[in-house]
Amino acid sequence: MPTVIYEPRGRAREYSPLAVNLYRGCSHGCTYCYAPAAQFTTHSSWTNCIAPRKDILKLVERDARAMSGDPRPVLLCFLCDPYQPADERVQLTRRTIEILGEHRMSAQVLTKGGERAIRDFDLLKRYGFRFGTSLVFADDGLRRVWEPHAATVESRVKAIRQAHDRGIFTWCSVEPVIDPEQALAVIRELGSAVDFWKVGKLNHMTFAKSIDWAAFYDNVTGLLKSLGRDYYIKEDLWRIAKCTTSNARFRSERTDIRLLCPSLA
Numbered sequence: 001m002p003t004v005i006y007e008p009r010g011r012a013r014e015y016s017p018l019a020v021n022l023y024r025g026c027s028h029g030c031t032y033c034y035a036p037a038a039q040f041t042t043h044s045s046w047t048n049c050i051a052p053r054k055d056i057l058k059l060v061e062r063d064a065r066a067m068s069g070d071p072r073p074v075l076l077c078f079l080c081d082p083y084q085p086a087d088e089r090v091q092l093t094r095r096t097i098e099i100l101g102e103h104r105m106s107a108q109v110l111t112k113g114g115e116r117a118i119r120d121f122d123l124l125k126r127y128g129f130r131f132g133t134s135l136v137f138a139d140d141g142l143r144r145v146w147e148p149h150a151a152t153v154e155s156r157v158k159a160i161r162q163a164h165d166r167g168i169f170t171w172c173s174v175e176p177v178i179d180p181e182q183a184l185a186v187i188r189e190l191g192s193a194v195d196f197w198k199v200g201k202l203n204h205m206t207f208a209k210s211i212d213w214a215a216f217y218d219n220v221t222g223l224l225k226s227l228g229r230d231y232y233i234k235e236d237l238w239r240i241a242k243c244t245t246s247n248a249r250f251r252s253e254r255t256d257i258r259l260l261c262p263s264l265a
Helices: 010-014 043-048 056-066 086-090 092-102 114-127 140-146 153-165 180-190 206-210 213-227 235-243 247-257
Strands: 018-020 073-076 106-111 130-134 169-177 196-201 230-233
Touching: 010 235, 056 092, 073 092, 086 092, 092 106, 092 114, 106 114, 114 130, 114 153, 130 153, 140 153, 153 169, 153 180, 169 180, 180 213, 196 213, 196 235, 213 230, 213 235, 230 235
Parallel strands: 018 073, 073 106, 106 130, 130 169, 169 196, 196 230
Antiparallel strands: none
């Protein structure tokens, strides 16, 4: 029988060595979302037809029992959001966190659900799991255009700050970077509340080719270093910056610019 806790491949593996997707579909409606194409469906269907995966909790329990004690963190989730509005009713995410904790596994949340996630901070704290938010805009007007049904910027900021204040390890995914200045503004806003940053460029949209990614790379790594925060620059951004910058410089800086927190490896 196929496992529901799986090993991501390709670019996804830069985020987590293991993952689980609890829902089919995501109501946030992000315009850049790759999940509908990956699941061979339309954006409209993916956004409007949300359902728990069949027998998902039984399958998570089965996999967790078989993998008991595995230290690799399980990401909740890649293809859906663990704290989209549907989860307020069925609470698959809370029970999944409990199951992973009961079987001495590790987990990390990544969500645009904002304050909806606060409900489960008691479990994240108890099990030493990590809380992450995905945030690419400081301006909520831009957020509404690109992520129309996701939580507001304010709600996500409140959630990550509260997690940090409660002693939960926090991380932030700044991907896909759509507006470099907005991405930098997010880091300045949350610099003191985020323990670990992951930054990645926009792909698969024509206008991304007009962005000076090498300049953004310089600006974002300089800012993160000045804040003294651990970070990881995703491969696509790192490679495009490398191709437009002297090889000698990258040989000397590679160790610094590819900081990958051991606890998230």
